[in-house]
Amino acid sequence: MTRRWTKNPWRPAVLVAALALAAGCTPEEPVCDPSSDLDGDGVDDCAEEELGTNPEAADTDEDGFADAEELDCVSDPLDADEVCYACGWGHNDPGDLESDGAEIGDVIADGEIVDQCGEDLSVWDLHGEYHILFMTASW
Amino acid sequence: MGCRTEAGSLQAREDDFAADHPDIPFSYVISLYADATGAPPHESLGEEYWEDVGEPEFPVGADTDREVLDATPFNGEVAAGKCVLADDLEILDCRTGHGSEQWAWDAILEHAGD
Numbered sequence: 001m002t003r004r005w006t007k008n009p010w011r012p013a014v015l016v017a018a019l020a021l022a023a024g025c026t027p028e029e030p031v032c033d034p035s036s037d038l039d040g041d042g043v044d045d046c047a048e049e050e051l052g053t054n055p056e057a058a059d060t061d062e063d064g065f066a067d068a069e070e071l072d073c074v075s076d077p078l079d080a081d082e083v084c085y086a087c088g089w090g091h092n093d094p095g096d097l098e099s100d101g102a103e104i105g106d107v108i109a110d111g112e113i114v115d116q117c118g119e120d121l122s123v124w125d126l127h128g129e130y131h132i133l134f135m136t137a138s139w
Numbered sequence: 140m141g142c143r144t145e146a147g148s149l150q151a152r153e154d155d156f157a158a159d160h161p162d163i164p165f166s167y168v169i170s171l172y173a174d175a176t177g178a179p180p181h182e183s184l185g186e187e188y189w190e191d192v193g194e195p196e197f198p199v200g201a202d203t204d205r206e207v208l209d210a211t212p213f214n215g216e217v218a219a220g221k222c223v224l225a226d227d228l229e230i231l232d233c234r235t236g237h238g239s240e241q242w243a244w245d246a247i248l249e250h251a252g253d
Contacts, residue, residue, distance in 0.1 A: 099210070102209065102211055104230050105229065108222075108229075109206075110206075111202070111207045111209070111210050113207055114182045114184075115198050116190075116198070123206075126224065127227070129164040130164065130223070130224065130225060130226055131165065131167065131223070133221065133222045134146065134219065136142040136219040136220075137215075137218070138142075138180065138188050139141065
Protein backbone atom coordinates (compact mmCIF):
# COMPACT_ATOMS: atom_id res chain seq x y z
CA MET A 1 0.00 0.00 0.00
CA THR A 2 1.34 3.35 -0.93
CA ARG A 3 0.78 6.21 1.38
CA ARG A 4 -0.85 9.14 -0.22
CA TRP A 5 0.75 12.49 0.50
CA THR A 6 -1.92 14.90 1.72
CA LYS A 7 -1.55 18.52 0.99
CA ASN A 8 -0.80 20.60 4.07
CA PRO A 9 -3.66 22.99 4.70
CA TRP A 10 -1.15 25.54 6.09
CA ARG A 11 -0.17 26.81 2.70
CA PRO A 12 2.50 29.53 2.67
CA ALA A 13 0.05 32.35 1.96
CA VAL A 14 -2.15 31.34 4.85
CA LEU A 15 0.87 31.08 7.10
CA VAL A 16 2.09 34.53 6.11
CA ALA A 17 -1.33 36.00 6.81
CA ALA A 18 -1.49 34.31 10.18
CA LEU A 19 1.95 35.57 11.13
CA ALA A 20 1.11 39.08 9.96
CA LEU A 21 -2.08 39.12 12.02
CA ALA A 22 -0.17 37.83 15.01
CA ALA A 23 2.31 40.68 14.55
CA GLY A 24 -0.51 43.21 14.61
CA CYS A 25 -0.61 44.18 10.96
CA THR A 26 -2.66 43.16 7.97
CA PRO A 27 -1.12 41.18 5.14
CA GLU A 28 -2.27 43.85 2.68
CA GLU A 29 0.08 46.39 4.26
CA PRO A 30 2.81 47.21 1.72
CA VAL A 31 6.32 46.48 2.80
CA CYS A 32 8.95 48.96 1.64
CA ASP A 33 12.10 47.79 -0.02
CA PRO A 34 15.23 49.51 1.29
CA SER A 35 17.06 48.66 -1.90
CA SER A 36 14.47 50.47 -3.99
CA ASP A 37 14.58 54.16 -4.86
CA LEU A 38 11.66 54.62 -7.24
CA ASP A 39 12.28 58.30 -7.94
CA GLY A 40 16.07 58.00 -8.00
CA ASP A 41 16.54 60.94 -5.64
CA GLY A 42 19.06 59.21 -3.41
CA VAL A 43 16.59 58.57 -0.57
CA ASP A 44 15.44 54.94 -0.51
CA ASP A 45 11.75 54.12 -0.41
CA CYS A 46 11.79 53.02 3.24
CA ALA A 47 13.43 56.28 4.32
CA GLU A 48 10.89 58.22 2.22
CA GLU A 49 8.06 56.37 3.97
CA GLU A 50 9.54 57.24 7.34
CA LEU A 51 10.09 60.90 6.40
CA GLY A 52 6.68 61.28 4.81
CA THR A 53 8.13 62.28 1.45
CA ASN A 54 6.81 60.96 -1.83
CA PRO A 55 8.86 57.93 -2.99
CA GLU A 56 7.74 58.62 -6.53
CA ALA A 57 8.76 62.30 -6.65
CA ALA A 58 12.39 63.39 -6.39
CA ASP A 59 11.35 66.83 -5.15
CA THR A 60 8.36 66.21 -2.90
CA ASP A 61 7.64 69.84 -2.02
CA GLU A 62 8.46 71.07 -5.55
CA ASP A 63 10.75 73.84 -4.35
CA GLY A 64 13.54 73.11 -6.82
CA PHE A 65 15.67 71.06 -4.42
CA ALA A 66 15.58 67.25 -4.48
CA ASP A 67 14.64 65.53 -1.24
CA ALA A 68 18.18 64.21 -0.76
CA GLU A 69 19.66 67.67 -1.34
CA GLU A 70 17.39 69.13 1.32
CA LEU A 71 18.28 66.44 3.81
CA ASP A 72 21.97 67.07 3.16
CA CYS A 73 21.66 70.82 3.68
CA VAL A 74 19.38 70.50 6.74
CA SER A 75 16.24 71.78 5.06
CA ASP A 76 12.69 70.40 5.28
CA PRO A 77 11.84 68.40 2.13
CA LEU A 78 8.15 68.80 2.98
CA ASP A 79 8.20 72.60 3.23
CA ALA A 80 8.29 74.46 -0.08
CA ASP A 81 9.08 77.72 1.72
CA GLU A 82 12.29 76.29 3.14
CA VAL A 83 15.16 75.68 0.73
CA CYS A 84 18.89 75.15 1.11
CA TYR A 85 20.83 78.25 2.08
CA ALA A 86 23.25 79.17 -0.69
CA CYS A 87 25.99 79.64 1.91
CA GLY A 88 25.36 76.18 3.34
CA TRP A 89 23.94 77.05 6.76
CA GLY A 90 21.55 74.51 8.24
CA HIS A 91 17.90 75.24 8.95
CA ASN A 92 18.26 74.34 12.61
CA ASP A 93 15.29 76.24 13.98
CA PRO A 94 13.61 73.66 16.24
CA GLY A 95 10.25 75.32 15.68
CA ASP A 96 9.15 75.39 19.29
CA LEU A 97 11.30 78.22 20.62
CA GLU A 98 9.87 81.20 22.41
CA SER A 99 11.84 84.32 23.07
CA ASP A 100 11.42 85.79 26.53
CA GLY A 101 13.29 89.04 26.11
CA ALA A 102 16.48 90.74 25.01
CA GLU A 103 18.48 90.56 28.20
CA ILE A 104 21.16 88.20 29.45
CA GLY A 105 19.51 84.91 30.34
CA ASP A 106 16.73 85.32 27.77
CA VAL A 107 16.25 83.28 24.61
CA ILE A 108 17.09 85.70 21.83
CA ALA A 109 14.23 86.79 19.58
CA ASP A 110 14.32 85.61 16.02
CA GLY A 111 15.59 88.09 13.48
CA GLU A 112 17.17 88.05 10.08
CA ILE A 113 20.38 89.33 8.57
CA VAL A 114 21.17 89.39 4.86
CA ASP A 115 24.18 87.10 4.65
CA GLN A 116 27.18 87.18 2.34
CA CYS A 117 25.25 85.09 -0.19
CA GLY A 118 22.48 87.66 -0.31
CA GLU A 119 19.94 85.55 1.55
CA ASP A 120 18.00 86.18 4.74
CA LEU A 121 19.55 84.13 7.52
CA SER A 122 17.28 83.50 10.49
CA VAL A 123 18.98 83.78 13.88
CA TRP A 124 16.98 80.79 15.12
CA ASP A 125 18.58 78.66 12.42
CA LEU A 126 21.76 79.06 14.49
CA HIS A 127 20.23 76.74 17.09
CA GLY A 128 22.40 73.81 18.14
CA GLU A 129 25.73 75.64 18.11
CA TYR A 130 27.41 78.20 20.30
CA HIS A 131 28.03 81.61 18.79
CA ILE A 132 29.64 84.90 19.50
CA LEU A 133 27.49 87.50 17.86
CA PHE A 134 29.78 90.33 16.81
CA MET A 135 27.67 93.42 16.18
CA THR A 136 29.37 96.35 14.58
CA ALA A 137 29.14 99.09 11.99
CA SER A 138 31.12 98.37 8.83
CA TRP A 139 34.20 100.43 9.74
CA MET B 140 42.27 97.38 17.39
CA GLY B 141 39.54 98.54 15.01
CA CYS B 142 36.36 96.68 14.22
CA ARG B 143 37.49 95.64 10.75
CA THR B 144 40.89 94.49 12.01
CA GLU B 145 39.27 92.49 14.77
CA ALA B 146 36.68 91.05 12.37
CA GLY B 147 39.51 89.86 10.15
CA SER B 148 41.00 87.90 13.04
CA LEU B 149 37.85 86.04 14.04
CA GLN B 150 38.24 83.06 11.71
CA ALA B 151 41.62 82.27 13.27
CA ARG B 152 40.10 82.54 16.76
CA GLU B 153 37.26 80.25 15.73
CA ASP B 154 39.73 77.72 14.34
CA ASP B 155 41.78 77.84 17.56
CA PHE B 156 38.68 77.23 19.66
CA ALA B 157 37.62 74.32 17.44
CA ALA B 158 41.06 72.78 17.79
CA ASP B 159 40.98 73.07 21.57
CA HIS B 160 37.33 72.05 21.97
CA PRO B 161 36.34 69.83 19.05
CA ASP B 162 33.19 68.63 20.85
CA ILE B 163 31.69 72.09 21.20
CA PRO B 164 30.16 73.34 17.96
CA PHE B 165 30.91 77.03 17.63
CA SER B 166 31.04 79.82 15.12
CA TYR B 167 31.15 83.58 15.04
CA VAL B 168 28.42 85.61 13.41
CA ILE B 169 29.06 89.17 12.28
CA SER B 170 25.96 91.31 12.20
CA LEU B 171 26.33 94.79 10.71
CA TYR B 172 23.86 97.26 12.16
CA ALA B 173 25.20 100.30 10.27
CA ASP B 174 27.44 101.20 7.37
CA ALA B 175 30.67 103.20 7.72
CA THR B 176 28.73 106.48 7.84
CA GLY B 177 26.41 105.26 10.55
CA ALA B 178 23.48 104.86 8.16
CA PRO B 179 21.39 101.67 8.14
CA PRO B 180 23.13 98.92 6.18
CA HIS B 181 22.09 98.10 2.65
CA GLU B 182 21.44 94.48 1.70
CA SER B 183 24.79 93.83 0.00
CA LEU B 184 26.87 95.20 2.89
CA GLY B 185 27.28 91.73 4.36
CA GLU B 186 28.89 90.42 1.21
CA GLU B 187 31.13 93.48 0.84
CA TYR B 188 32.30 93.31 4.45
CA TRP B 189 32.79 89.54 4.20
CA GLU B 190 35.19 90.10 1.29
CA ASP B 191 36.98 92.88 3.17
CA VAL B 192 37.63 90.75 6.25
CA GLY B 193 39.09 87.76 4.43
CA GLU B 194 35.99 85.78 3.43
CA PRO B 195 35.50 83.86 6.67
CA GLU B 196 33.46 80.65 6.76
CA PHE B 197 30.93 81.95 9.29
CA PRO B 198 27.90 84.16 8.58
CA VAL B 199 28.50 87.84 7.90
CA GLY B 200 25.31 89.74 7.36
CA ALA B 201 23.57 93.08 7.19
CA ASP B 202 21.09 93.67 9.97
CA THR B 203 18.99 95.84 7.67
CA ASP B 204 16.05 96.22 10.03
CA ARG B 205 18.14 96.08 13.22
CA GLU B 206 16.24 92.99 14.25
CA VAL B 207 19.32 91.34 15.71
CA LEU B 208 20.51 94.50 17.45
CA ASP B 209 17.09 94.97 19.05
CA ALA B 210 17.10 91.35 20.20
CA THR B 211 20.13 91.96 22.45
CA PRO B 212 20.97 94.32 25.32
CA PHE B 213 23.46 96.11 23.01
CA ASN B 214 22.19 99.43 21.70
CA GLY B 215 24.80 100.18 19.04
CA GLU B 216 25.93 103.40 20.72
CA VAL B 217 29.54 102.25 21.03
CA ALA B 218 31.71 100.76 18.34
CA ALA B 219 31.10 97.06 18.78
CA GLY B 220 29.09 94.73 20.91
CA LYS B 221 29.42 91.03 21.45
CA CYS B 222 26.85 88.60 22.77
CA VAL B 223 27.41 84.94 23.49
CA LEU B 224 24.59 82.66 22.38
CA ALA B 225 24.25 79.17 23.80
CA ASP B 226 23.30 76.21 21.64
CA ASP B 227 19.70 76.70 22.85
CA LEU B 228 19.92 80.40 21.85
CA GLU B 229 20.00 81.74 25.39
CA ILE B 230 21.94 85.00 25.62
CA LEU B 231 24.71 83.97 28.02
CA ASP B 232 26.56 87.27 28.27
CA CYS B 233 27.13 90.51 26.38
CA ARG B 234 29.97 93.02 26.46
CA THR B 235 31.03 96.04 24.43
CA GLY B 236 34.39 97.01 22.98
CA HIS B 237 37.32 95.16 21.56
CA GLY B 238 40.02 93.02 23.08
CA SER B 239 40.08 89.79 25.01
CA GLU B 240 37.13 87.47 24.71
CA GLN B 241 38.06 85.28 27.63
CA TRP B 242 34.76 86.16 29.29
CA ALA B 243 32.96 84.76 26.22
CA TRP B 244 34.94 81.55 26.09
CA ASP B 245 34.41 81.10 29.83
CA ALA B 246 30.64 81.50 29.38
CA ILE B 247 30.57 78.93 26.59
CA LEU B 248 32.69 76.40 28.45
CA GLU B 249 30.66 76.79 31.63
CA HIS B 250 27.37 76.33 29.76
CA ALA B 251 28.70 73.38 27.81
CA GLY B 252 29.91 71.81 31.07
CA ASP B 253 33.49 71.61 29.92
